[in-house]
Each structure stands twice: as C-alpha cells, then as structure tokens.
Amino acid sequence: MRVEDLDVNEMIGDVGKIICEHDRKKGVLIHAFQKIQQDYGYLPGEVLMTLSKKLSLPLAEIYSVASFYKQFHFSPRGKKVVRVCMGTACHVRGAKNVLNALEDEFGIKQGETTDDLAMTLETVGCVGCCGLAPVATINEDVVGDIGKKKLELLVKAIKEEEK
Ligand code: FES
CATH class of the missing domain: 3.40.30.10 (Glutaredoxin)
Structure with a gap:
C-alpha cells in the first residue's frame, strides 16, 4: 500500500481522534498561556476566565493544563x-x-x-x-x-x- 492511500481516520479510530482533539486543544491553550504570560508576567485569573468563555472550555480544564507546566505562574512575579x-x-x-x-x-x-x-x-x-x-x-x-x-x-x- 502506498503512503498516499493510507486512511488516517481509519488508522487512528475514535480514540485516536479524541487524543488528536485533546492535543490540539492543549496546543492552543499553551500558546495562549505563553502570550498571556508575556503580556502580564503571569496568568491572571480574570484573563483565564475570559479565555475559558472564548474557547468554551471549563475553567477547571484551563487550570489543569496550566498547572501541569512549571513555566506558568498564577500570581505576579518579581522583577x-x-x-x-x-x-x-x-x-x-x-x-x-x-x-x-x-x-x-x-x-x-x-x-x-x-x-x-x-x-x-x-x-x-x-x-x-x-x-x-x-x-x-x-x-x-x-x-x-x-x-x-x-x-x-x-x-x-x-x-x-x-x-
Ligand atoms: S548542584 Fe549542580 S549547579 Fe547546583
């Protein structure tokens, strides 16, 4: 079988699709966190709340992803x-x-x-x-x-x- 003929959807199945969707969402969030932290120096709660509404994602999920990475901070940082x-x-x-x-x-x-x-x-x-x-x-x-x-x-x- 040629590579062009591979049916990716068939290969990854429903679980694969869910994982892909999850990874895509996580990627979008991490990018957003980096931008927010660059602008504010940390991730302010009210900004995360707005992000939650805009992306239609539960706030708990947003905190769960952000808190997994040590690089993100939830309170202001010193100079x-x-x-x-x-x-x-x-x-x-x-x-x-x-x-x-x-x-x-x-x-x-x-x-x-x-x-x-x-x-x-x-x-x-x-x-x-x-x-x-x-x-x-x-x-x-x-x-x-x-x-x-x-x-x-x-x-x-x-x-x-x-x-
Ligand atoms: S223990 Fe290696 S730099 Fe401190």
Whole structure:
C-alpha cells in the first residue's frame, strides 16, 4: 500500500481522534498561556476566565493544563527572579544557608514574591554549574561560589533594583 492511500481516520479510530482533539486543544491553550504570560508576567485569573468563555472550555480544564507546566505562574512575579540551586553539590556547599539568608533579608519564603514585586525567590534543581557551587540564578544570569561577600553584593544589587 502506498503512503498516499493510507486512511488516517481509519488508522487512528475514535480514540485516536479524541487524543488528536485533546492535543490540539492543549496546543492552543499553551500558546495562549505563553502570550498571556508575556503580556502580564503571569496568568491572571480574570484573563483565564475570559479565555475559558472564548474557547468554551471549563475553567477547571484551563487550570489543569496550566498547572501541569512549571513555566506558568498564577500570581505576579518579581522583577528579579532568584533561584537558589538546591542540587546535591550546592546543598553540600551551603545552598540552604544562601536560601535562609535571602529569606531573612527580604522577609519572604521560597516560592514567594516581595510586596513591591522587586524579587521572587525560588529553588531549583541542579543548573549544571556544580563546579561553582553554591549557585543561584538571577533571571538568566548565573552567580556561583556564593559566599558571605557575594551574598551581600547580591542582596545589595536586588535592593538597588527595588528603588
Ligand atoms: S548542584 Fe547546583 S549547579 Fe549542580
């Protein structure tokens, strides 16, 4: 049989069609989430509600898809997103101290954002710079060998951003 003669509908059957429809819907949603997050910095509830109405999809389904992906956020994010690496090498070399110091300094816990939206503090698994442990990323930049002095500079730089 030639490839052109294949009947795709027959091949995939009803279950296949449902899966295709599901994947197509998911693709549309992910694209919409990326656009919304690009515009707002996160996925505001009222925007997701509008999306739900426009696409005639239950809001629960929209949240279910969005919450599956770590890249989407449901609350405003800080201008600086600081991620402290908690991978093994960083853990051994004092990542917890770095995290605790940042939590104390900014009065937030990991996963939270300062009220002025200057900073979001998160943890992350290995970022691939184990030789520089302990490591943190600030937006797209990597900061390694974070000792007391570097931590002070880091805090100072973030606080400058707040002003
Ligand atoms: S464990 Fe932190 S960079 Fe690898």
